[in-house]
Each structure stands twice: as C-alpha cells, then as structure tokens.
C-alpha cells in the first residue's frame with residue numbers, strides 16, 4: 001500500500017475548491033515549462049489533495065495553449081497518484097442534458113496543435129490507451145456524483161476538438177451520427193494520454209453545458225448560456241470532489257487495471273541508445289522504468 005494523493009484538474013468555471021485543511025498554493029517547475037498555474041494543495045478527510053485550474057486562475061490559457069505536459073509532470077512531482085479531470089462539454093445526446101455529468105470512458109482525439117507525448121527521438125515509448133480511463137476512479141466519481149444527487153451517466157465517448165471555435169453544424173452532426181460521440185470538449189486530449197504515459201490513474205467527468213449545435217430545438221452554441229450553466233455545474237463539481245477522499249481512502253493498493261504500470265514494457269529504445277538529455281527530462285514521469 002502507498003499513500004494516495006488525489007489530483008483534481010478543474011476545467012472552465014472551476015478555478016478553486018473549498019474545504020482543504022492547511023491549504024496553500026505551491027509553485028512547481030518542470031522540464032516541460034511552466035504549468036497552467038500554481039497548485040492548490042491541502043488535506044481533505046485525511047487525504048492529500050492537489051488542485052490545478054487547467055486554464056489558470058482568470059482563465060488565461062486557451063485549450064491549445066494549456067501546458068498539458070507540464071501539468072502532468074508537476075502532478076507526478078507532487079506525488080499525485082490519481083487524477084480526476086472535470087470539464088465543461090457539449091452534448092450529442094438528448095438524455096445527456098445541460099447540468100448532467102457524464103463519466104467518460106472513451107475518447108476520439110481530433111486535436112492537432114499540441115505536444116502529445118513526453119517521449120520522442122532518443123527515448124521512444126508506446127503505451128496502450130485502448131482503455132484510457134481508470135474504472136476504479138470512475139467508480140468513485142460515479143458514486144460521489146450519485147451521493148450529491150447529480151444526474152450522472154456512466155460511460156460516454158468524449159470528442160476532443162482543437163478549438164477554440166465551436167464546431168460547424170456539419171461537424172457536430174458527423175461527430176454525433178457517424179462517429180457516435182456522446183460529448184464534446186477541447187481539453188481532455190492529450191491530457192488523458194499524458195496521464196497514462198506518466199502512469200497516473202485518470203478519470204474524466206464531463207459536465208454538460210450545452211447541446212453543441214446539432215439539436216433542432218436548441219440552436220447553436222452560445223457561450224453566455226454555457227457560462228450560466230457552468231456556474232451551477234461548478235458548485236456540483238465541488239460537492240463531488242469533497243466526497244472523493246472518503247470513497248478512495250488515504251492508502252492505495254496498486255491499480256488493479258495496471259494504469260500505474262503502463263510503462264512496464266513500453267520503452268523501446270535500448271539503454272545504450274537513449275538520449276541522456278531526454279532521459280533526464282523524463283525523471284518525474286518515467287524514472288521508475290528508465
């Protein structure tokens with residue numbers, strides 16, 4: 001058993017969490033540049049919590065400029081073992097209505113202007129993301145949402161788009177009808193892939209704010225309406241987060257799904273062929289296997 005440290009990545013509308021004891025904002029430097037912001041750390045029901053506003057306080061980062069690698073590296077440095085992502089999303093399903101939460105279990109990655117891996121020339125690795133989210137953390141997120149009285153859907157495919165503009169009507173229809181996506185957002189990729197490379201368990205809670213633009217009764221996405229829904233969602237999210245420590249506990253066994261061993265056989269570059277500078281950068285995320 002090891003000490004559990006719960007990491008929370010708060011999306012649009014969720015820039016702080018409440019109730020932490022000995023709470024303090026800490027700065028972390030990483031070999032991948034500066035993270036989105038300082039990390040808000042403290043104890044909640046006997047469990048260490050580490051919170052990061054994904055876009056920074058004041059919402060300074062676009063979905064494309066979020067420093068995803070620095071954020072995940074810094075979480076590793078702070079000892080985080082389990083990451084919960086909370087994100088605003090549009091919905092492609094009538095029954096996934098604004099105000100509902102969806103525990104995402106699959107992604108379609110349509111992003112193209114982001115660094116997607118910690119690895120590269122001189123240290124090549126291939127991890128599996130066939131099952132990109134951790135069922136253990138997803139169970140906890142679902143239980144917490146139900147206990148809070150949130151209308152929650154278990155399972156769903158999140159289409160990650162580059163943004164920052166919302167989708168065209170044709171794209172919205174294609175993602176929904178031909179591709180079978182359930183929700184759409186701009187940030188969970190490459191975040192989920194990087195969490196897997198860093199051997200972190202990762203769960204994603206999509207907080208529905210709108211019906212994107214496909215819905216005949218709802219017209220196109222309107223950011224002012226999204227923001228109104230976001231505020232209510234953020235309150236619900238804070239309630240959900242507050243329940244996680246009790247559900248997960250302070251001690252943590254190895255992940256039964258192997259998230260924390262994702263790199264075990266993933267690195268292909270032989271030790272004598274590795275780029276020393278890159279290996280040094282990989283200390284926090286992959287030091288266990290390098």
Ligand SMILES: CSC[C@H]1O[C@H](OP(=O)(O)O)[C@H](O)[C@@H]1O
Pocket residue numbers: 010011012013054055062063086087088089163185186187188226
């Ligand atoms: C405010 S709508 C668009 C914006 O909100 C979502 O961000 P996050 O996933 O961090 O909650 C969406 O992905 C866009 O970045």
Ligand SMILES: Nc1ncnc2[nH]cnc12
Pocket residue numbers: 088089090091161166167184185186209210211212213221226
């Ligand atoms: N419709 C939408 N498309 C992409 N990102 C979103 N975030 C919230 N609503 C969204």
